[in-house]
Amino acid sequence: MIILSGDPPRSRALSILLIAIIVALAAVPFLFPGAKAMNVASKICIFAALVASYDLLLGYTGTVSFAHTMFYGIGSYAIAIALYGMGPSWAAIAVGIAVGLPLAALLALGIGLFSLRVEAIFFAMITLAVASAFLVLASQLSWLTGGEDGRSFQLPELLRPGTVFVKDFFGVSINGRTLTYYIVFFASAAMILGLLRVVNSPFGRVLQAVRENRFRAEALGYRTVFHLTYANCLAAVVAASAGVLNAMWLRYAGPDTSLSFAIMLDILLMVVIGGMGTMYGAVIGAAVFILAQNYLQALMGVASNAAAEAGLPLLPGLLHPDRWLLWLGLLFVASVYFFPTGIVGRLRGVTRPKS
Amino acid sequence: MTTLETQNLTIRFGGHVAVNAVSCAFRPGELTAIVGPNGAGKTTYFNLISGQLRPSEGSVLFDGQDITNLSAPLRTRAGLGRAFQLTNLFPNLSVEENVRLAVQAHSGTQYDMLRPWRTRRDLIERADAILDSVALGARRDVAATALSHGDQRKLEVALMMALQPKVYMFDEPTAGMSVDEVPVVLDLIARLKNDASKIILLVEHKMDVVRSLADRIIVLHNGQLVADGKPAEVIASPIVQEAYLGIAPGKNAA
Ligand SMILES: Nc1ncnc2c1ncn2[C@@H]1O[C@H](COP(=O)(O)OP(=O)(O)OP(=O)(O)O)[C@@H](O)[C@H]1O
Ligand SMILES: [Mg+2]
Numbered sequence: 001m002i003i004l005s006g007d008p009p010r011s012r013a014l015s016i017l018l019i020a021i022i023v024a025l026a027a028v029p030f031l032f033p034g035a036k037a038m039n040v041a042s043k044i045c046i047f048a049a050l051v052a053s054y055d056l057l058l059g060y061t062g063t064v065s066f067a068h069t070m071f072y073g074i075g076s077y078a079i080a081i082a083l084y085g086m087g088p089s090w091a092a093i094a095v096g097i098a099v100g101l102p103l104a105a106l107l108a109l110g111i112g113l114f115s116l117r118v119e120a121i122f123f124a125m126i127t128l129a130v131a132s133a134f135l136v137l138a139s140q141l142s143w144l145t146g147g148e149d150g151r152s153f154q155l156p157e158l159l160r161p162g163t164v165f166v167k168d169f170f171g172v173s174i175n176g177r178t179l180t181y182y183i184v185f186f187a188s189a190a191m192i193l194g195l196l197r198v199v200n201s202p203f204g205r206v207l208q209a210v211r212e213n214r215f216r217a218e219a220l221g222y223r224t225v226f227h228l229t230y231a232n233c234l235a236a237v238v239a240a241s242a243g244v245l246n247a248m249w250l251r252y253a254g255p256d257t258s259l260s261f262a263i264m265l266d267i268l269l270m271v272v273i274g275g276m277g278t279m280y281g282a283v284i285g286a287a288v289f290i291l292a293q294n295y296l297q298a299l300m301g302v303a304s305n306a307a308a309e310a311g312l313p314l315l316p317g318l319l320h321p322d323r324w325l326l327w328l329g330l331l332f333v334a335s336v337y338f339f340p341t342g343i344v345g346r347l348r349g350v351t352r353p354k355s
Numbered sequence: 356m357t358t359l360e361t362q363n364l365t366i367r368f369g370g371h372v373a374v375n376a377v378s379c380a381f382r383p384g385e386l387t388a389i390v391g392p393n394g395a396g397k398t399t400y401f402n403l404i405s406g407q408l409r410p411s412e413g414s415v416l417f418d419g420q421d422i423t424n425l426s427a428p429l430r431t432r433a434g435l436g437r438a439f440q441l442t443n444l445f446p447n448l449s450v451e452e453n454v455r456l457a458v459q460a461h462s463g464t465q466y467d468m469l470r471p472w473r474t475r476r477d478l479i480e481r482a483d484a485i486l487d488s489v490a491l492g493a494r495r496d497v498a499a500t501a502l503s504h505g506d507q508r509k510l511e512v513a514l515m516m517a518l519q520p521k522v523y524m525f526d527e528p529t530a531g532m533s534v535d536e537v538p539v540v541l542d543l544i545a546r547l548k549n550d551a552s553k554i555i556l557l558v559e560h561k562m563d564v565v566r567s568l569a570d571r572i573i574v575l576h577n578g579q580l581v582a583d584g585k586p587a588e589v590i591a592s593p594i595v596q597e598a599y600l601g602i603a604p605g606k607n608a609a
Contacts, residue, residue: 006471202459202475203468209456212445219405219443220460220518221431230466 005200014347045188052282053238059277062211067127071236073259075243080151080253088154108236112229150254275342297324364413375578384551388569396578405437406430436520446500455482457517505536
């Protein structure tokens, strides 16, 4: 299993679930070519990669960062500003990537070397401070970022919905939008597989050692500040790449879609729900969370109406679509309570050591 | 030739001088036992040598270099090996992985991100060999935290062995072990003595162990070095009888 870096799902149920999610995501443009389904599917792909990169930090090294959306935002804004400023060309995309990713890496390097030497709580506080400052900066520099409104832009010709490759493929139009979706899908998959490789490398093993007992890792001769900093840089670059994909899909970058702390919270929830320190948890967490976020309301509407028609007391009110946030919250509390090791941990059915 | 020396080594915690102007040179091929009552400063002395603590005064010289300002990982890489008094492992990783990490550190594989760790068979095989040498081979797949206290002590020693250091620092390696577990560790230390290029430091309370293994004994008392010499002389000296064995001079028992 060289593509999985020798770290297979180790649970039949988990394998089936993963395959189902991946097949579904790959088939969405043909099964559900509507805008809503495509948006949800691409968001799952992008967040799976984003959450996986966060898992590298939280799950594997045990460091808590609040700057992950900042890196996500850097990628989003870099591509948005480049395409907005230079016009819809491939050169603009290249410039956006060539500026955004190194910028994210450098910033992560600086933060890491500065604050990963000491207590983990210091790093958490610094990332919170830097991310807050960045958020303010992004809204202040409105000549560059578009402020609160963000930046909308056009993609190159090839990636536009108007570019039709196959007019009618069993009733589905294959166009630039389809191509963009597959770019998102494959780029996300490549990043997740890359991260899986990293966490299963000798370097990744040191990260786990640092999480378990940093003092001892140092005593063995590992200069852990560098391991943590490199992990931080790598996570930042993947987050920024996810940001690039996000902006390309939305043809827009703004504070709410790429920088806000609400996204940071979503990432945290997804990594915990999926299962920390597993990588596969990112895929499951993102899929479950985003599906719930998008379809719970509709599902509740159906359930509420059904309950009302059946003449049941109380239930129609409880299940009213306006209460969906309450139920979403309860769902997460319950999942964290019942699956403390996440869905992946639960499906693997054990808390055995990672050998 | 490996040389290790502390000069005027001192550390204060607040007003308390835990290690007080200790000057001592250690020679290769020699096992030096460091003895002294609880709180004498033995572990603190080790921490100063292996870099977990920085001294208030004085210096540590290793292989002719002043390493006083070197970090703990760099001292380890330079060849100072440490087994801790309070067992200090990677609790949720397997026994094998604990040792494999030490082997990996020694091999200089720090930042290799691109290949799966399992393809480094050499590291795994070496870890397994070391586990066999401390009679832990059969337990390699359990989590370190699931080991008995005695086995954890052995694993602690195994981690240091994996580093193949020039200086071995054992801090009460057999403390809390059951009698039948002790020989494995003592044999291991005795075997290390065959290599005349190594410096071995051993903090140990059990006098019979010290007598059988040590070529030299130094005595710490209230952070000060109060005796240094051949085992027989040091054990017989009044200061040890009093400071370490707690026997007042004059009332000397057999
Ligand atoms: N980090 C620290 N901060 C404050 N005091 C310390 C610290 N480390 C050690 N001490 C004090 O220094 C003294 C020496 O402690 P140390 O652990 O070196 O003794 P020891 O000789 O190893 O004793 P034992 O035989 O019990 O292991 C003790 O009084 C201890 O309380
Ligand atoms: Mg001690």
